[in-house]
Amino acid sequence: MLIKGASLLQAGEVIRDQNVLIEDNRIIKIGRSLKAEDDEIIDAKGMLAIPGLINGHTHLAMTLFRGYADDMKLMPWLEEKIWPLEAKLTPKDIQWGVKLGCLELIRLGVTCYNDMYYFMHETAEVTREMGLRAILSGVLFDMRPDLMNEAEPFVRRWKDDDLIRPAIGPHAVYTCSEETLHKARDLAEKYDLMLHIHLSETKDEVDRSIDEHGKTPVEYLDSIGFLSERVIAAHCIWLSPGDISTLARRKVNVAHCSISNHKLASGIAPLDKLLSAGVNVCLGTDGASSNNNLDLFQEMKMTAIAQKCAHFKPDLFRAEDIWKIATENAYAAFDLDLRLQEGSLADLSLIDLKKPWFCPRPLTNAVSHLVYSMLGGVDTTIVNGQVLMKEGIIPGEEEILEKSQEQFEDLVTR
């Protein structure tokens, strides 16, 4: 496949009028005068090619719950709305929820997502079918000991897939015993996998951990030997200075979810201190039930402006800092090279710049436009060398919208 005449965003800089040659699932050559040795040519004149984005923390099947319950306190929201719905979930609900989520991610230029939820086989199958890349963890809770039995078979089934990477997902310190956390860690070590966990999301979680263990959640996890560079910890809002040092020392990766944290009123994460300490932070949208969309561009804007305001520092958290967090840091966290350079995986999207919010477009400040102005315009999304959306068209979109609508109605009236 040859992408012709695109402006390329590489490491925050725009290089004009470039051709990108893709073979199989890799970018093999980038340059001005490449010839097509392939049938498929994508005319990218007037387009900005950007590297694939990674959603660092979500629960994709929950896209089916979008707008079902908003504006509630965390516990009533979970107990009265989310958990009763989740208790009724079938594989078919998951399939349509994940399809709907994939549709949205493709439309928004996201080529990979990091998930934790139920029915991971179905999630993996649908994600493959939709063509996206994903790191998938079946959630582990003590309340549902059967889930642990599913973890290893899931890993074995998917560990050699080129799009799906299995991981292990103990839910959080307040829902998993030390034994569960140890089993999760051992499984991750045995198969060299990531560990995906919610960490220090609410003040209540920290208070409970101190009551129960005499330690913060981070201290507790460190004391049981759980923390390492294979951990991706979502949220990380309520951290002591010692917690931050520990996360840095153990090389834990953090998925920061600004919109969800604000919508659930969980708090504002100490992003400045995490970054200063050298913690690798990337961005996630969390589930559409607490966001309520999956837009990483909106997440970037919110992260930048919320942090600026929290510290009264308009000159910190600059667009280029946020862009690096959303791209380079995510590639480091998930050990994926989507860098839009020769040899990288062919995960990228083309953005049509003929939109009012990209004008004026001196292209010296493309990153500012992506972080602060972006209101849509992804024209083409390519994952692993496959075109998933072209000229804004995703095959089968209408059917997915209809069927997931029907499936949601079936779920809530079941």
Place this chain on the structure above:
Amino acid sequence: MLIKGASLLQAGEVIRDQNVLIEDNRIIKIGRSLKAEDDEIIDAKGMLAIPGLINGHTHLAMTLFRGYADDMKLMPWLEEKIWPLEAKLTPKDIQWGVKLGCLELIRLGVTCYNDMYYFMHETAEVTREMGLRAILSGVLFDMRPDLMNEAEPFVRRWKDDDLIRPAIGPHAVYTCSEETLHKARDLAEKYDLMLHIHLSETKDEVDRSIDEHGKTPVEYLDSIGFLSERVIAAHCIWLSPGDISTLARRKVNVAHCSISNHKLASGIAPLDKLLSAGVNVCLGTDGASSNNNLDLFQEMKMTAIAQKCAHFKPDLFRAEDIWKIATENAYAAFDLDLRLQEGSLADLSLIDLKKPWFCPRPLTNAVSHLVYSMLGGVDTTIVNGQVLMKEGIIPGEEEILEKSQEQFEDLVTR
């Protein structure tokens, strides 16, 4: 004009399968079985009709500065970047900046905007040409005493226009003397106009006012008889309890600009206290130079989630509260009835619901989707009975994008 088969959002509730008959600039009939007595029929099957949105505070010509200077402290940003550019502004810059801004507003379902800037004749002419409704104030500064001379002629020229409503725009208490503020107020009273002012945007503004006048900006304005229901005050972040009571007692309208306030790190406005005190608050995007787009939907989301988080109250600032602020409160502030009911002005937009972010769409929670999930999909925008965008097409869009790009390049190299 007959709009056929739309779902209608009226006072937060969705009514399905409605026809809307528009004659001249008014909605004259709404019902299920209306016949067309007109040539123009708009098929709105699968669309949600929403009332026209009002951008309560912006500087539309500054859309030309989008992304020109970000991530700076307020004073260097103004002194090194914005003011030098503004010193070079010509009527032609304003014309293309306003055209570009109107284009974006039309695309985002905004049918009216409240502006304060330079070259208001040009702004008014271009806005009329583009078909939008606007309340326009030439900015008044003591540094530029000539601007005061332009105010009354501008009012006389436009006071009987059906789309453009002139207003008086003294910039702020730190840039206008008591004499200027009195002249502005007297002019507003003479012609029965609104007064548009920046108020208590930064802590520094308040500190300076206390140093200079021994009063907060609100106390000072009240002491000189400036405050009344004709005032629309932008920002209102740094307010004492007494200030809030005064704003309520004087029936001042507030334009809250959450995104700009966060991006410039000005602070978080005490929206809960303003609303409890009975102050009429609506929403504005501020200029695209500090936002960097003009999307009121994004403003709604940011307002809701920032306020929830600031007060650790996820159950406050609900989607329906924010929707009311963005619509009903704006209609009250600007004395405009855009309510999507018989007799109202025909300002509305049609939203194509076949987007992933509107799915599932039980239509019982349309307001949640508009406030929290919305990522585009405005298909048709109608202002004053005229169709400005249909099926996503705005005549002349490409030319505006090209010409405003050229104009920006000319401005920065001039």
